[in-house]
Amino acid sequence: MREPSGIGRFGEYGGRFVPESLIPACRAIEEAFRDAWADPGFRGELDRLLSVYAGRPTPMTPATNxxxxxxxxxxxxxxxxxxxxxxxxxxVLGQALLARRMGKTRLIAETGAGQHGVATATAAALLGMECTVYMGAKDIERQELNVFRMKMLGAEVVAVHSGSRTLKDACNEAMRQWVSRVEDTHYCLGSVMGPHPYPWMVREFQRVIGEESRGQAASALGAGVPDYVVACIGGGSNAAGTFAGFVGTAARLVGVEAAGGAAMAHGEQGIVHGFRSKVLQDEHGQIAEAHSISAGLDYPGIGPEHAHLGDMGRVRYVTVDDGEVLDAVHRLARSEGILCALESAHAVAWVMRAAGTDELPAGSTVVLTLSGRGDKDMATLMEHTR
Structure with missing residues (x-):
């Protein structure tokens, strides 16, 4: 996975479609990121925090049962x-260090399922920065635990009541607020979306997942490279990071979307939140509402690099529905003792459905990224479990 073109494009997708007042901020972030990413001191500090604070490398667990x-x-x-x-x-650790390097004192973020908000609040506390998180009112209701965690970490959580009251609307509000305080504030965008350089920068900060996975898979498998690499996708950051370790190999890459938010399956080219990609739209070209049982995957678009990889045929994008996701959560919990997030369960659901078919032949080796744990989803799971 390469650097985008000079104007931030992955093929037809990407770019920088923001108000004129934000163009200098985006350019400053790109310049600062390029400088930091080439600085061994910055990379060393990030690696140190990822190790002693974030707990990397994360393990690769054989799902034996x-x-x-x-x-x-x-x-x-x-x-x-x-x-x-x-x-x-x-x-978030990467962007928070970058913001501090740029002299910013405040982080703002959007969040859906709350995990990005919690991570941003965590990094802000660690580095002594202010933090405000924008979250759709609907998501606040179904992610009460994560809202409390953010507040415990010292962040202000702002409910967004416009539109569908979910992730899309939280992004809208965060970008509006960024315009008003760009001098002291860094917008810590949580996925591989938004105006350039965010899709590229976030993928590079998440690349650690794929690089670790590549080495771990080589140790675990006689063949070295798995037959399939699978990850769930909303905007697509965990998938982009995972695929970065395997896109140059023979592994088949599979991204799994929510059926009600399948921008790759049902979207058309459009512009949302500062970038061009495949976007769910109504007959009038307006952004359509997405649905998923997971608060983190009900996003109406997909990262521009994913759209490009899909057009190239390098990644196959598939969908699963809410019922399959719930089944996957329960089956993984009872077979392996692992309670995963509803987002991650989308990837598990596809493997469960496809195993033994032409899509995923018997005997195949599969690396699947469990992007998060399921603690935050207990209220939803209780509601849907008899």
Missing amino acids: LSAELGVHLLLKREDLAHTGSHKINN
């Missing part, structure tokens, strides 16, 4: 065991 049931060799990349409970901490 589920593998026997499905007839495939399934390996789970355990991002659920990272500090704060998901892969989000990888990107």
